[in-house]
Amino acid sequence: MAEFTRPRGTRDFGPDEMRSRRSIESKMRGAIESFGYREISTPTFEHSDLFIARSGPQILDQIYNFLDKGGREIVLRPELTAPVMRFYFSELRNSPKPLRIYYFGNCFRYERPQKGRYREFWQMGLEYIGNRTPLALSEVINASISALDSSGLEGFKVRIGHAALLSSILERWGLKGKDKDLMIAIDKKDEKGIIDILGGGEEAENVSRLVSRTYPIADHKKALEAIMKEVPGIDERAIKELSEVLELVVPGGGEIYMDPAITRGLDYYDGTVFEIDAPSLGAEKQICGGGAYSLSEVFGGEVEGIGFGLGFDRVLVALGGNIPVTDPARVFYLVPMGEKASLIAPGIARTIREGGCRCILETSGRSIKKALPAALNSGAGYLLLMGDDEIARGIVAIKDLSTKEQVEVQVGELGHAIVPGGVLFDRIRNINENYING
RNA sequence: GCCGGGAUGGUGUAGCCUGGUAGCAUCGGGGACUGUGGAUCCCCUCGCCCGAGUUCGAAUCUCGGUCCCGGCCCCA
Numbered sequence: 001m002a003e004f005t006r007p008r009g010t011r012d013f014g015p016d017e018m019r020s021r022r023s024i025e026s027k028m029r030g031a032i033e034s035f036g037y038r039e040i041s042t043p044t045f046e047h048s049d050l051f052i053a054r055s056g057p058q059i060l061d062q063i064y065n066f067l068d069k070g071g072r073e074i075v076l077r078p079e080l081t082a083p084v085m086r087f088y089f090s091e092l093r094n095s096p097k098p099l100r101i102y103y104f105g106n107c108f109r110y111e112r113p114q115k116g117r118y119r120e121f122w123q124m125g126l127e128y129i130g131n132r133t134p135l136a137l138s139e140v141i142n143a144s145i146s147a148l149d150s151s152g153l154e155g156f157k158v159r160i161g162h163a164a165l166l167s168s169i170l171e172r173w174g175l176k177g178k179d180k181d182l183m184i185a186i187d188k189k190d191e192k193g194i195i196d197i198l199g200g201g202e203e204a205e206n207v208s209r210l211v212s213r214t215y216p217i218a219d220h221k222k223a224l225e226a227i228m229k230e231v232p233g234i235d236e237r238a239i240k241e242l243s244e245v246l247e248l249v250v251p252g253g254g255e256i257y258m259d260p261a262i263t264r265g266l267d268y269y270d271g272t273v274f275e276i277d278a279p280s281l282g283a284e285k286q287i288c289g290g291g292a293y294s295l296s297e298v299f300g301g302e303v304e305g306i307g308f309g310l311g312f313d314r315v316l317v318a319l320g321g322n323i324p325v326t327d328p329a330r331v332f333y334l335v336p337m338g339e340k341a342s343l344i345a346p347g348i349a350r351t352i353r354e355g356g357c358r359c360i361l362e363t364s365g366r367s368i369k370k371a372l373p374a375a376l377n378s379g380a381g382y383l384l385l386m387g388d389d390e391i392a393r394g395i396v397a398i399k400d401l402s403t404k405e406q407v408e409v410q411v412g413e414l415g416h417a418i419v420p421g422g423v424l425f426d427r428i429r430n431i432n433e434n435y436i437n438g
Numbered sequence: 439g440c441c442g443g444g445a446u447g448g449u450g451u452a453g454c455c456u457g458g459u460a461g462c463a464u465c466g467g468g469g470a471c472u473g474u475g476g477a478u479c480c481c482c483u484c485g486c487c488c489g490a491g492u493u494c495g496a497a498u499c500u501c502g503g504u505c506c507c508g509g510c511c512c513c514a
């Protein structure tokens with residue numbers, strides 16, 4: 001029947017789902033803000049060259065791009081790091097350092113949708129700009145862990161590695177990370193594939209084995225020593241940095257590992273890098289990735305930064321619909337019966353709203369029998385009844401829908417009654433409701 | 439870009455193999471019932487993803503498309 005349909009890979013969110021999404025969103029924002037990061041926002045569309053500069057021209061195959069009426073090449077942003085860096089270089093570069101900023105917004109990619117992958121999706125992330133001390137590096141990782149912890153997600157895996165470490169291993173074979181097949185094999189931890197590409201031999205086997213493992217954080221020193229021993233001339237500063245960062249990571253709800261094989265797709269990552277997976281997600285299990293970068297090549301200015309991007313939708317998929325939402329507002333459902341009651345109902349409703357409560361007005365003119373189920377469905381805790389009797393006596397009847405207890409209050413005292421200290425406040429106590437969706 | 443499985447009122451489903459009046463539940467609207475009700479009963483609205491083909495006749499069979507779900511590829 002539907003004549004109009006959603007574009008492929010997009011979603012509508014109903015009231016219950018939006019409540020869940022907003023609830024998680026605000027918890028995660030809160031976690032990031034608690035580290036001192038402040039929100040910024042950039043346009044939904046940008047000039048194509050911004051993303052081409054960052055990711056190469058082949059990226060156009062995977063994004064929404066078009067010419068606008070002025071003939072400009074425009075794309076819907078496929079990610080937020082590049083716009084944020086553009087903003088930084090054009091207007092924020094003289095801000096006091098370090099600069100701590102974060103963002104949350106929708107992004108668009110023209111890809112085949114599947115579980116945890118949509119054509120419109122939401123990304124949250126932050127950038128720390130100004131230096132790359134071990135404390136700063138660990139702060140960014142700790143912020144990502146805190147954000148995920150605040151969402152209620154459990155069992156995620158944080159893997160921390162180092163881009164320069166990996167490339168110095170590759171340099172040992174004169175490869176310098178340019179060999180795409182090798183990078184893919186490393187990323188997949190395909191031991192056999194790595195050995196084949198490196199040309200076999202005992203050394204190749206040893207390196208492949210070392211790189212294809214993740215090491216519990218407690219074992220990282222031993223593991224790094226083993227790698228250092230196996231690969232002569234390895235970047236020892238990278239080893240030192242990674243080791244220091246690992247000491248400073250504060251464990252949260254997830255497990256922490258050292259993983260030397262994190263490639264991150266981009267050339268400009270050159271320091272500590274990390275990824276976070278939610279194993280429950282399957283193919284699209286990565287929910288967060290980031291690290292330290294230098295952007296001098298792309299943007300022409302020099303900048304040392306650390307950041308991460310986090311797939312908000314995947315966090316929600318990983319939570320699996322078990323999203324507790326606390327709704328602290330007391331909700332009243334006001335049923336005016338008759339013309340006189342209708343005339344004063346909006347004013348009564350306003351009084352209630354000004355008292356910090358929510359008031360849903362029965363606007364359909366339904367009988368109380370019809371209004372009651374509507375009130376129950378609306379999530380209201382209290383029914384307010386106003387009919388001729390009540391008006392004649394100057395009162396309003398309030399029924400607690402959970403206890404079925406009913407009390408009467410003078411209309412003039414309603415505002416005082418429902419706020420803290422009022423006669424109804426203690427009586428109307430049972431106000432925090434936990435909703436489980438799904 | 440590749441490979442599977444799907445699509446029936448708003449939602450969830452039966453019917454499909456074996457072509458012949460599209461059924462059930464729920465939600466929504468109304469009523470039984472003029473203000474203490476969340477119950478029960480009755481009535482009503484709304485549907486075979488789109489297009490072509492085969493056929494006397496297609497939800498059902500065939501082909502193409504669209505979209506959804508999952509798995510690859512990719513993943514900034």
